[in-house]
Amino acid sequence: MNWHQDYIERYKKLKEQGKSFFPYAVLKDTIMAFFILALLCWFAYHFGAALEEPADPTDSNYNPRPEWYFLFLFQALKLFPGNLESVAAVLLPGLGVTFLFLLPFLDTGPERNFLKRPFFTLLGVGTLAGIGYLTYQGTVSPLTNPIIEKDPLVFAGQRLYVSLNCSYCHKIGGKGGSVGPELDKVASGETEEWLEKHFREPQSVSPGSTMPKLNLLDDEIKVLVAFIKSLGGGEGFTEEAPKVFAENCAMCHKIGKEGAEVGPDLSLIGTARDKNYMRKYIEDPSKLNPSSSMPGYKGQLTDVQIEDLARYLSAQKGD
Amino acid sequence: MKLLWEWMKSRLALAEIWNALFSRHVPEAEGLVGWLYTLGSASLFVFFIQVITGSLLAMNYVPSPDHAYDSIRFINEQVIFGKWIRALHHWGATFMVVVVSLHMLRVYFMGSYKYPREATWIVGVILFLLVMGFSFTGYLLPWDQKSYWATMVGANIASQTPAIGSYIAKILKGGDEMGAVTLTRFYAIHTLVLPGLILVAILIHLFLVVWHGISEPPQKNKGSDKKAGA
Numbered sequence: 001m002n003w004h005q006d007y008i009e010r011y012k013k014l015k016e017q018g019k020s021f022f023p024y025a026v027l028k029d030t031i032m033a034f035f036i037l038a039l040l041c042w043f044a045y046h047f048g049a050a051l052e053e054p055a056d057p058t059d060s061n062y063n064p065r066p067e068w069y070f071l072f073l074f075q076a077l078k079l080f081p082g083n084l085e086s087v088a089a090v091l092l093p094g095l096g097v098t099f100l101f102l103l104p105f106l107d108t109g110p111e112r113n114f115l116k117r118p119f120f121t122l123l124g125v126g127t128l129a130g131i132g133y134l135t136y137q138g139t140v141s142p143l144t145n146p147i148i149e150k151d152p153l154v155f156a157g158q159r160l161y162v163s164l165n166c167s168y169c170h171k172i173g174g175k176g177g178s179v180g181p182e183l184d185k186v187a188s189g190e191t192e193e194w195l196e197k198h199f200r201e202p203q204s205v206s207p208g209s210t211m212p213k214l215n216l217l218d219d220e221i222k223v224l225v226a227f228i229k230s231l232g233g234g235e236g237f238t239e240e241a242p243k244v245f246a247e248n249c250a251m252c253h254k255i256g257k258e259g260a261e262v263g264p265d266l267s268l269i270g271t272a273r274d275k276n277y278m279r280k281y282i283e284d285p286s287k288l289n290p291s292s293s294m295p296g297y298k299g300q301l302t303d304v305q306i307e308d309l310a311r312y313l314s315a316q317k318g319d
Numbered sequence: 320m321k322l323l324w325e326w327m328k329s330r331l332a333l334a335e336i337w338n339a340l341f342s343r344h345v346p347e348a349e350g351l352v353g354w355l356y357t358l359g360s361a362s363l364f365v366f367f368i369q370v371i372t373g374s375l376l377a378m379n380y381v382p383s384p385d386h387a388y389d390s391i392r393f394i395n396e397q398v399i400f401g402k403w404i405r406a407l408h409h410w411g412a413t414f415m416v417v418v419v420s421l422h423m424l425r426v427y428f429m430g431s432y433k434y435p436r437e438a439t440w441i442v443g444v445i446l447f448l449l450v451m452g453f454s455f456t457g458y459l460l461p462w463d464q465k466s467y468w469a470t471m472v473g474a475n476i477a478s479q480t481p482a483i484g485s486y487i488a489k490i491l492k493g494g495d496e497m498g499a500v501t502l503t504r505f506y507a508i509h510t511l512v513l514p515g516l517i518l519v520a521i522l523i524h525l526f527l528v529v530w531h532g533i534s535e536p537p538q539k540n541k542g543s544d545k546k547a548g549a
Binding site for chain 1: 340341343344353356357358361364365384388391392405406408409411416417418420428430431432433435436440441447454458461462465467468476477480481484497534538
């Protein structure tokens with residue numbers, strides 16, 4: 001690289017012609033520091049630091065909103081539905097960071113003026129514009145994060161299941177004791193009312209059962225029921241569901257090879273959304289995604305049909 | 320008194336340090352461009368604010384799920400200036416991200432990462448990632464709804480990494496579930512691991528800035544003249 005030597009010589013001259021760091025640069029730095037301190041105090045005084053309710057791992061209604069400078073990343077997640085989420089979540093930021101690390105070895109010419117490095121200037125401006133646009137989109141649309149949507153009640157129920165040592169007698173996914181029934185095969189098909197009664201007083205619904213009465217709190221029963229119901233065994237849809245889909249949804253949505261491509265392809269929707277989310281979305285899409293042009297089906301379809309459809313869709317996992 | 324000063328000057332090489340750091344000449348940068356050159360030192364300044372306010376907060380904070388939230392309320396309501404210090408630390412974090420990003424953009428668009436300052440840039444990128452690490456780990460500490468669920472999302476995003484995702488999430492959370500271990504882990508990372516790393520990175524970054532000299536503002540003509548001559 002011929003220009004390296006020239007640059008060092010030219011820089012030496014520029015440095016000699018320049019001013020002493022103290023006091024000239026230090027003065028500017030100090031003024032800047034005071035300006036920032038003043039601005040920071042103003043923000044701290046006017047906005048303070050919020051403190052919300054204590055963390056509640058069982059609160060399924062809480063919709064997390066990230067710090068504003070991460071908003072663009074969350075908004076980007078929405079552009080990559082289903083299995084492609086990892087593209088937005090990991091691959092793009094990973095590529096960005098790799099690019100930053102490699103930058104000095106990609107742009108190696110002597111030119112420093114941004115007008116004379118049009119490629120890198122455009123790349124920078126384009127990235128900034130993209131981040132700006134996504135951030136704006138993120139602030140105007142309420143956040144429903146695709147990854148988080150697994151029900152927190154289920155998490156809490158799972159934790160309780162572990163801490164109560166239920167697996168001493170029960171199997172889930174083939175793991176656990178064999179005194180009681182295999183929960184993912186049997187219990188998840190029961191109704192919520194049945195499960196609730198069962199947790200309160202096992203013998204009242206299963207005469208002769210050796211399951212002990214656990215004296216659980218109402219909240220604990222709620223999360224356990226949610227957990228058991230989430231295991232999926234009895235969560236089947238009826239054979240009506242594909243027909244309902246064909247009649248009402250297929251003009252816009254695709255599953256496998258059937259259907260149109262006006263709206264998103266739903267072949268893998270079950271990997272990203274659970275049944276409850278699908279039900280809410282079918283009932284009224286605008287609540288979860290204001291920019292959606294899909295109509296709401298509450299009233300168009302019966303609640304039973306919507307539930308059935310939601311189960312059908314949440315079972316679409318591409319296998 | 321004078322004797323003490325002379326002793327310190329000779330034993331601590333104060334004059335030499337002063338010459339190397341403060342009497343060094345820097346290329347002229349005038350007008351608005353000159354002010355863009357203050358963003359680096361501004362980042363350092365905000366870092367100091369974070370160190371001071373963070374240390375004060377750590378004195379009253381308890382990193383356990385049972386007490387974290389209450390200790391924040393204690394800081395807000397009982398500690399003298401506690402509310403203020405927390406607000407400063409909270410907004411300081413935002414300022415840090417903004418100032419560091421602006422600094423990075425200045426360097427990017429002025430092409431200051433070019434020879435001979437490639438290493439300075441790379442250490443700068445590491446510093447940027449460390450700042451993001453501070454932001455992510457600090458967010459959980461108040462243990463309120465927002466911090467809990469936002470961190471849950473963050474951990475879930477990390478778990479999306481192909482092949483090793485679930486391990487990363489497990490290491491972050493300290494297990495399958497988010498709980499007491501996650502909180503102490505984030506606290507240790509936020510107050511011990513990252514400060515150690517960032518101090519080393521800052522020192523290297525500053526040393527390189529002084530060693531290579533601060534880059535001169537790009538000139539419209541000189542660059543191409545040089546190219547013709549090269």
